[in-house]
Amino acid sequence: xxxxxxxxxxxxxxxxxxxxxxxxxxxxxxxxxxxxxxxxxxxxxxxxxxxxxxxxxxxxxxxxxxxxxxxxxxxxxxxxxxxxxxxxxxxxxxxxxxxxxxxxxxxxxxxxxxxxxxxxxxxxxxxxxxxxxxxxxxxxxxxxxxxxxxxxxxxxxxxxxxxxxxxxxxxxxxxxxxxxxxxxxxxxxxxxxxxxxxxxxxxxxxxxxxxxxxxxxxxxxxxxxxxxxxxxxxxxxxxxxxxxxxxxxxxxxxxxxxxxxxxxxxxxxxxxxxxxxxxxxxxxxxxxxxxxxxxxxxxxxxxxxxxxxxxxxxxxxxxxxxxxxxxxxxxxxxxxxxxxxxxxxxxxxxxxxxxxxxxxxxxxxxxxxxxxxxxxxxxxxxxxxxxxxxxxxxxxxxxxxxxxxxxxxxxxxxxxxxxxxxxxxxxxxxxxxxxxxxxxxxxxxxxxxxxxxxxxxxxxxxxxx
Numbered sequence: 001x002x003x004x005x006x007x008x009x010x011x012x013x014x015x016x017x018x019x020x021x022x023x024x025x026x027x028x029x030x031x032x033x034x035x036x037x038x039x040x041x042x043x044x045x046x047x048x049x050x051x052x053x054x055x056x057x058x059x060x061x062x063x064x065x066x067x068x069x070x071x072x073x074x075x076x077x078x079x080x081x082x083x084x085x086x087x088x089x090x091x092x093x094x095x096x097x098x099x100x101x102x103x104x105x106x107x108x109x110x111x112x113x114x115x116x117x118x119x120x121x122x123x124x125x126x127x128x129x130x131x132x133x134x135x136x137x138x139x140x141x142x143x144x145x146x147x148x149x150x151x152x153x154x155x156x157x158x159x160x161x162x163x164x165x166x167x168x169x170x171x172x173x174x175x176x177x178x179x180x181x182x183x184x185x186x187x188x189x190x191x192x193x194x195x196x197x198x199x200x201x202x203x204x205x206x207x208x209x210x211x212x213x214x215x216x217x218x219x220x221x222x223x224x225x226x227x228x229x230x231x232x233x234x235x236x237x238x239x240x241x242x243x244x245x246x247x248x249x250x251x252x253x254x255x256x257x258x259x260x261x262x263x264x265x266x267x268x269x270x271x272x273x274x275x276x277x278x279x280x281x282x283x284x285x286x287x288x289x290x291x292x293x294x295x296x297x298x299x300x301x302x303x304x305x306x307x308x309x310x311x312x313x314x315x316x317x318x319x320x321x322x323x324x325x326x327x328x329x330x331x332x333x334x335x336x337x338x339x340x341x342x343x344x345x346x347x348x349x350x351x352x353x354x355x356x357x358x359x360x361x362x363x364x365x366x367x368x369x370x371x372x373x374x375x376x377x378x379x380x381x382x383x384x385x386x387x388x389x390x391x392x393x394x395x396x397x398x399x400x401x402x403x404x405x406x407x408x409x410x411x412x413x414x415x416x417x418x419x420x421x422x423x424x425x426x427x428x429x430x431x432x433x434x435x436x437x438x439x440x441x442x443x444x445x446x447x448x449x450x451x452x453x454x455x456x457x458x459x460x461x462x463x464x465x
Contacts, residue, residue, distance in 0.1 A: 026056070032111050035097055078152075079139075092186045125440055150460065154181060176418060180418065190428035191429055205371075209332070211332075230359060239354055243309075250335075259341060377422065394449070429441075
């Protein structure tokens with residue numbers, strides 16, 4: 001265990017201990033609201049979650065407004081009473097959640113929070129209500145014990161993260177003067193492993209496509225037409241097979257042109273993390289791993305771009321046999337991107353590749369469904385040093401630096417529009433079922449997360465951002 005000179009201040013720790021049950025009760029109340037942003041039948045529930053958060057932030061001393069969008073509302077709360085010259089820090093989170101289905105796979109109801117084996121089970125417990133509530137609790141600890149905060153704070157919570165955050169970037173653009181800040185803090189991610197606090201240094205971007213291959217004007221009898229008519233499913237299989245070379249590298253011309261390699265020190269740090277490839281394969285029940293040669297598994301997941309098939313549809317897939325030559329076939333493909341790849345540039349290269357390799361006799365259409373830029377932090381300066389000390393104070397050891405293979409497009413939006421560094425410190429854990437049945441957050445991580453965030457405000461007040 002690494003020693004640290006920073007400790008959680010006694011008044012903050014004492015307040016969090018004394019109010020532990022009430023903070024859990026409030027979190028459970030928050031979790032009971034089925035704020036499923038993807039379902040119109042839950043629109044009133046999503047609005048209710050926004051109102052609930054609005055009221056709690058206002059109660060602890062923030063000036064709070066609920067801002068309408070063309071979708072679900074944004075909650076904007078501000079506390080601007082710090083000493084002259086103090087920085088402003090923006091905290092972002094989301095109060096919407098994924099749909100809970102399949103309901104029969106939940107051990108306890110999705111919207112009835114349950115404490116079991118040291119974990120809090122409920123939809124939204126880790127993604128992201130539990131982590132957002134840890135921020136609110138840390139802010140309340142300061143205001144309740146000291147009646148002040150060492151920095152100015154903006155809290156911005158949205159209700160559309162789980163459906164793409166379509167209205168967030170335009171809101172930030174429109175209100176960027178009001179949202180101007182020295183740093184953005186987000187807790188919507190996981191630690192590397194239990195007991196190992198983490199600072200997330202990178203996120204992959206995304207370019208998502210649908211490829212439709214059309215042949216004859218209907219399904220045909222495979223005996224009467226097979227061998228003479230080009231089979232759209234077979235044509236699509238040839239297209240898919242062309243995405244990679246024999247070694248596993250993406251074979252789309254120009255795909256790697258803009259890739260900016262991670263610094264050697266970052267790659268060496270990844271290699272030092274306690275990752276067991278054998279356990280990884282055992283957990284997935286696979287005999288071997290694939291991907292681009294020359295990189296470790298963590299490097300492949302965090303630092304390298306990919307091209308993956310996400311779904312296929314063609315022909316007859318029901319029980320038994322039906323001898324048809326399908327009239328059409330479809331595949332959905334996602335490319336995960338790394339700095340400095342541009343999703344628009346990748347989209348053009350992807351479409352050109354598909355059109356070039358498509359056989360004659362079929363019509364091929366490529367539709368770009370979604371895109372997001374990758375993000376990488378330069379982990380130097382007072383913001384990240386303060387975060388390291390605060391996490392060490394709460395968890396008893398220095399944090400490790402990790403990457404994330406997934407995408408959080410709003411991170412790049414904040415960095416791009418506000419020109420502020422973004423700090424990603426999450427308190428989830430691997431296997432927390434964030435989008436699956438039995439979603440959970442560790443109760444210990446929830447408590448330590450509140451302490452780390454409470455300490456972070458002192459650190460930022462003392463050392464800036």
